[in-house]
Amino acid sequence: MDFKNEQGPISPTPVNSKATILNAVPIRHYGRWIATVFLLLVAMVMVKSLLTNPRFRWGIVGEYIISDPILDGLRLTLILTVVAQFLGILIGIILAIMRLSSNRVLARAAWIYIWFFRGTPLLVQLIFWYNISALYPEIAIGIPFGPTFWQGNANELITPFAVAILGLALNEGAYMAEIVRGGIAGIDKGQSESAKALGMTHMQTLRRVILPQAVKVIIPPTGNQTILMLKTTSLVSVLALADLLYTAQTIYARTFETMPLLLVASLWYLGITSVLTFGQFFLERHFTEGNQQRISFTQRIAGRVSTRKSSSQQGEAGKVNNDD
Amino acid sequence: MIEPALRVEGVRKSYGHVEVLKGIDMQVKPGEVACLVGPSGSGKSTFLRCINHLEKINSGRLYVHGELVGYQEKKGRLYELTDREVCQKRAEIGMVFQSFNLFQHMSVLENIIEAPTRVLKISKEEAIIHARELLELVGLSGREDSLPKQLSGGQQQRVAITRALAMRPKLMLFDEPTSALDPELVGEVLAAMQDLANSGMTMIVVTHEMGFARKVADTVAFMDAGLIVESGPPDEVLDNPQQERTKSFFSKVL
Ligand SMILES: Nc1ncnc2c1ncn2[C@@H]1O[C@H](COP(=O)(O)OP(=O)(O)OP(=O)(O)O)[C@@H](O)[C@H]1O
Ligand SMILES: [Mg+2]
Numbered sequence: 001m002d003f004k005n006e007q008g009p010i011s012p013t014p015v016n017s018k019a020t021i022l023n024a025v026p027i028r029h030y031g032r033w034i035a036t037v038f039l040l041l042v043a044m045v046m047v048k049s050l051l052t053n054p055r056f057r058w059g060i061v062g063e064y065i066i067s068d069p070i071l072d073g074l075r076l077t078l079i080l081t082v083v084a085q086f087l088g089i090l091i092g093i094i095l096a097i098m099r100l101s102s103n104r105v106l107a108r109a110a111w112i113y114i115w116f117f118r119g120t121p122l123l124v125q126l127i128f129w130y131n132i133s134a135l136y137p138e139i140a141i142g143i144p145f146g147p148t149f150w151q152g153n154a155n156e157l158i159t160p161f162a163v164a165i166l167g168l169a170l171n172e173g174a175y176m177a178e179i180v181r182g183g184i185a186g187i188d189k190g191q192s193e194s195a196k197a198l199g200m201t202h203m204q205t206l207r208r209v210i211l212p213q214a215v216k217v218i219i220p221p222t223g224n225q226t227i228l229m230l231k232t233t234s235l236v237s238v239l240a241l242a243d244l245l246y247t248a249q250t251i252y253a254r255t256f257e258t259m260p261l262l263l264v265a266s267l268w269y270l271g272i273t274s275v276l277t278f279g280q281f282f283l284e285r286h287f288t289e290g291n292q293q294r295i296s297f298t299q300r301i302a303g304r305v306s307t308r309k310s311s312s313q314q315g316e317a318g319k320v321n322n323d324d
Numbered sequence: 325m326i327e328p329a330l331r332v333e334g335v336r337k338s339y340g341h342v343e344v345l346k347g348i349d350m351q352v353k354p355g356e357v358a359c360l361v362g363p364s365g366s367g368k369s370t371f372l373r374c375i376n377h378l379e380k381i382n383s384g385r386l387y388v389h390g391e392l393v394g395y396q397e398k399k400g401r402l403y404e405l406t407d408r409e410v411c412q413k414r415a416e417i418g419m420v421f422q423s424f425n426l427f428q429h430m431s432v433l434e435n436i437i438e439a440p441t442r443v444l445k446i447s448k449e450e451a452i453i454h455a456r457e458l459l460e461l462v463g464l465s466g467r468e469d470s471l472p473k474q475l476s477g478g479q480q481q482r483v484a485i486t487r488a489l490a491m492r493p494k495l496m497l498f499d500e501p502t503s504a505l506d507p508e509l510v511g512e513v514l515a516a517m518q519d520l521a522n523s524g525m526t527m528i529v530v531t532h533e534m535g536f537a538r539k540v541a542d543t544v545a546f547m548d549a550g551l552i553v554e555s556g557p558p559d560e561v562l563d564n565p566q567q568e569r570t571k572s573f574f575s576k577v578l
Binding site: 188191193194198200204208212213 | 378411418423424426438442488
């Protein structure tokens with residue numbers, strides 16, 4: 001390549017003897033031009049059809065998008081997302097710690113959990129939990145083979161909402177476990193070794209040394225999981241739970257305005273996903289830069305002051321160093 | 325007779341079928357500095373890690389200040405100590421690693437006060453005062469708020485030494501503390517260690533720095549293939565080794 005450049009388009013003698021600017025003719029990316037033109041055409045066709053095809057019925061979209069039932073559905077979708085994802089993260093952390101435990105029973109139990117929940121479709125799991133009362137009509141809390149403290153009817157306990165949270169969180173836990181495990185495994189072994197050598201217990205080491213460092217690695221995929229969770233919650237429509245999608249479905253089942261209502265739901269999913277993506281961006285930045293330079297969110301927004309301070313600090317320290 | 329700081333009797337350690345320590349005997353008196361030298365893979369690191377029970381030994385006895393490490397002996401039977409008890413014992417033994425192993429997400433000061441406040445339950449104020457005193461001794465005043473990665477290797481290792489000292493250990497273990505350093509940074513770490521030795525700290529140092537061993541050590545022990553082949557005062561072991569293996573090792577490194 002270099003050879004060609006020298007002999008080819010670059011003229012060996014400068015055109016302008018005073019200037020040292022290369023008068024090189026840039027490589028022409030014909031392929032990219034063609035692709036660009038093609039994509040522009042496609043985009044134009046799509047925009048035109050979105051705007052002019054009357055069957056999209058944007059008027060109806062506008063009517064429903066902030067209507068009460070849709071907003072109620074949206075609220076439920078958001079609650080499911082936040083609660084299930086939060087519980088999923090907790091379950092994931094516990095499973096990851098179990099998997100990395102030196103106790104074989106704990107490690108194996110976590111492995112089986114992950115194997116099971118990742119190996120079966122979430123939809124099946126949801127329907128399974130929904131029908132759990134067929135297997136266990138009574139649910140009791142007590143000591144196995146010992147006394148029972150409390151007992152209840154499974155059908156009353158396991159509401160569709162509880163099933164949704166349970167199903168989504170348990171399934172999410174399996175995926176989060178792998179993410180957390182990856183984050184923990186990525187931390188240098190020397191970190192836990194030196195913590196132990198200082199007399200810190202296993203739990204102290206995890207909580208104070210390993211997890212805070214693993215967070216940096218865990219955050220980006222967790223953001224993805226949350227976005228995925230937002231959309232996965234739409235599966236709970238099989239439980240007749242009035243989330244965003246199910247609400248849209250019930251409305252169009254009555255009015256036959258299928259497309260506009262699917263658009264309403266999609267626009268909300270897109271909107272929330274965009275907000276989450278934005279939040280993810282800031283979280284990631286906070287945990288990568290923030291951890292390196294020890295500058296808090298507010299300080300960073302406040303601007304240059306902190307940067308200047310830290311650089312002068314380094315200067316002083318440099319002096320100290322020269323002295324000794 | 326004063327109780328030795330470290331008493332090791334017939335310690336053996338295997339990984340699977342591979343025996344790495346094959347019956348180590350050693351004694352270190354309080355205030356002494358013992359240097360452990362030997363070829364790579366001879367089991368030096370493993371031995372150090374057995375002393376603070378980061379590794380469990382398979383047989384033999386290991387006493388630190390007269391107390392069995394990791395176990396309790398009652399009527400001729402050994403009982404394993406609980407996790408918490410092991411941690412308490414470990415807290416009395418400082419360890420410095422080849423790769424510093426400072427907590428990457430904590431500032432220098434946080435690194436130093438973490439264990440004193442969490443393990444010894446010393447108040448934060450007290451821990452900070454102590455940390456600053458120690459930092460001054462190793463010439464790192466003013467770096468309290470730096471993060472480990474903002475420091476040179478030599479500075480990081482001096483912080484690691486400080487972190488261990490903040491626990492007021494009775495015994496300090498060093499595993500090749502200068503091996504990961506650029507040559508021009510080795511001196512500052514060795515100087516800090518020499519100061520520490522002069523202050524009366526009992527130290528066991530795995531090192532390839534023969535100059536340091538000669539100057540600071542009370543005893544030099546040469547280890548090879550899981551055994552202490554020869555040990556004695558530095559001038560005897562370094563300058564006039566008796567064993568063939570010792571001779572051939574020093575002829576290569578000195
Ligand atoms: N966790 C482990 N599992 C299996 N074998 C190990 C383990 N740790 C160390 N070994 C083996 O034990 C032997 C002694 O290792 P050790 O690290 O104690 O040597 P060393 O004298 O410190 O060497 P170096 O100078 O290279 O640090 C080596 O053969 C090593 O491969
Ligand atoms: Mg070693």
